[in-house]
Amino acid sequence: MAHVSVPMYWRTIPQRYRLVGLKCKKCGSVNFPPKGVCKYCNASSEFEEIKLSGRGKVHTFVLISAGGAPPEFADQEKAGGQYPVAIVQLEEGPKVIGQIADADPKEVKMDMPVTTELRKIYTEEGVIRYGFKFVPERK
Amino acid sequence: MSLVTIGISGYGVYVPRLRIKKEDYAKAWGSFSAAGVGEKSVMGFDEDVLTAAAKVSRRALESVPTTPNSVTRFAIASTSPPYLEKLLSGTVMVSVGMPNYALSSDHITSTRAGTEAMLAGFEHVTANPKGVALVAAADAPLASMWDSIEHALGAGAAAFVLSNENLIAELEGHASYASEYFGERFKSRNETLVHDLNVKKFSESSLIKNATSAGTALLNKLGRKPEEYNHVVIQQPDARVPATIGARMQFTDLQLAAGMTAKVLGDLGAASTPVSLAAVLDVAKVGDKIMVISYGSGAGSDALSFKVVSDRKSTIRFQAEADRKEYIDYVKYLKLKGAIL
Numbered sequence: 001m002a003h004v005s006v007p008m009y010w011r012t013i014p015q016r017y018r019l020v021g022l023k024c025k026k027c028g029s030v031n032f033p034p035k036g037v038c039k040y041c042n043a044s045s046e047f048e049e050i051k052l053s054g055r056g057k058v059h060t061f062v063l064i065s066a067g068g069a070p071p072e073f074a075d076q077e078k079a080g081g082q083y084p085v086a087i088v089q090l091e092e093g094p095k096v097i098g099q100i101a102d103a104d105p106k107e108v109k110m111d112m113p114v115t116t117e118l119r120k121i122y123t124e125e126g127v128i129r130y131g132f133k134f135v136p137e138r139k
Numbered sequence: 140m141s142l143v144t145i146g147i148s149g150y151g152v153y154v155p156r157l158r159i160k161k162e163d164y165a166k167a168w169g170s171f172s173a174a175g176v177g178e179k180s181v182m183g184f185d186e187d188v189l190t191a192a193a194k195v196s197r198r199a200l201e202s203v204p205t206t207p208n209s210v211t212r213f214a215i216a217s218t219s220p221p222y223l224e225k226l227l228s229g230t231v232m233v234s235v236g237m238p239n240y241a242l243s244s245d246h247i248t249s250t251r252a253g254t255e256a257m258l259a260g261f262e263h264v265t266a267n268p269k270g271v272a273l274v275a276a277a278d279a280p281l282a283s284m285w286d287s288i289e290h291a292l293g294a295g296a297a298a299f300v301l302s303n304e305n306l307i308a309e310l311e312g313h314a315s316y317a318s319e320y321f322g323e324r325f326k327s328r329n330e331t332l333v334h335d336l337n338v339k340k341f342s343e344s345s346l347i348k349n350a351t352s353a354g355t356a357l358l359n360k361l362g363r364k365p366e367e368y369n370h371v372v373i374q375q376p377d378a379r380v381p382a383t384i385g386a387r388m389q390f391t392d393l394q395l396a397a398g399m400t401a402k403v404l405g406d407l408g409a410a411s412t413p414v415s416l417a418a419v420l421d422v423a424k425v426g427d428k429i430m431v432i433s434y435g436s437g438a439g440s441d442a443l444s445f446k447v448v449s450d451r452k453s454t455i456r457f458q459a460e461a462d463r464k465e466y467i468d469y470v471k472y473l474k475l476k477g478a479i480l
Contacts, residue, residue, distance in 0.1 A: 013233065017230075017234040018233070018236055051236070075184075076184050078474070079184045079474040079475055080183060080184035080475065081471075101185055102156055102183065104465065117190070117193070117194055118193040118234045119190050120185045120186065128221055128222075130190070133185065138455065
């Protein structure tokens with residue numbers, strides 16, 4: 001398992017629970033997850049915090065099946081079956097990787113509108129690691 | 140009664156997508172022991188009561204609409220918290236974006252917790268007329284697969300924004316009753332699963348005593364007759380209990396109909412009366428009166444009376460949540476519940 005220590009995970013709570021990103025004061029691009037130096041202009045480390053809407057579209061995705069899941073997600077695959085992992089283009093610009101929850105894996109499509117909600121990501125050291133996952137947007 | 144008018148300014152409901160039918164239980168066990176329950180809701184592997192509470196909290200705030208930073212009081216209710224010791228409310232507050240300085244409380248020791256949390260919220264907005272309370276009840280109770288109480292256990296969540304502005308339903312009054320009963324639906328210190336000694340008549344006598352005492356006390360306080368209520372919501376450990384209590388209090392099946400969530404979702408524990416109240420608010424008309432009576436083993440009941448004052452509804456209706464579903468079989472159900480070790 002890719003070990004993420006409790007303090008390290010804790011530091012990412014604003015981005016994982018609430019999608020807090022950083023907007024570059026120089027070029028205006030939104031960095032998510034947050035970066036030390038703007039990954040778009042490479043010329044600024046001055047940002048303002050911005051809460052992303054969570055809305056976006058599926059850019060591309062894969063279905064993870066038996067044997068394909070990383071160890072921390074193996075139990076999820078065994079109990080819940082195949083699950084989709086997508087790269088989502090958020091409406092503020094960034095492309096973000098995340099699972100798609102609350103959907104039949106067969107119904108996941110490119111360009112499908114999604115939004116985010118809090119889910120359990122995995123449990124390590126007896127600590128439940130919560131964070132966002134994508135879910136199909138409800139009309 | 141308070142001098143300021145307080146009540147429900149917004150609400151939201153959530154039902155997990157997965158369902159299991161009673162026929163699947165009957166196939167596995169030869170019988171199904173949850174009276175009147177046709178199917179029930181099941182949480183996905185990556186859900187728990189905190190993720191569900193976060194979801195309904197957002198929906199409730201959006202239905203007002205108001206922002207998370209307006210919240211001055213947060214209360215969460217559940218009998219199946221993911222931790223036995225650790226603050227639960229913080230996870231939801233941070234995820235939703237409520238102020239860290241809001242007073243919060245976790246109500247977790249009985250299925251009465253939903254109304255307990257609502258009354259904590261109402262007390263806050265009575266004492267603080269500018270206050271905004273957000274109350275979330277989410278539950279997915281867990282029992283041993285060998286215990287017949289397990290058959291009814293479902294999953295669902297509802298949240299309410301309580302304040303003195305922008306009301307959908309006014310709180311007309313409330314009454315409570317607590318007493319000492321035991322042997323029914325309990326979790327000892329070293330257990331994570333709900334037990335029931337299956338002394339059915341004894342459990343029923345506790346239920347009747349506590350629920351009718353709280354309900355009757357409220358009717359007397361308000362000078363109301365049972366027939367003056369358009370909707371009555373009663374705790375649903377199964378789908379037969381409301382009729383049993385209703386008959387004692389002269390409430391009819393018609394008054395109970397809109398809030399009978401257990402028929403399609405099962406026993407929602409601490410979220411039973413909150414989810415059922417949300418279902419009723421979806422269909423209630425201005426002027427309608429609603430009685431809510433919760434029950435928690437051990438034992439106690441709260442009764443709350445509401446008058447509907449606005450036609451505003453939450454965007455995502457209970458019926459839409461109930462209709463959105465994917466059936467799973469009993470083996471998949473056991474895997475999701477972690478029953479196969």
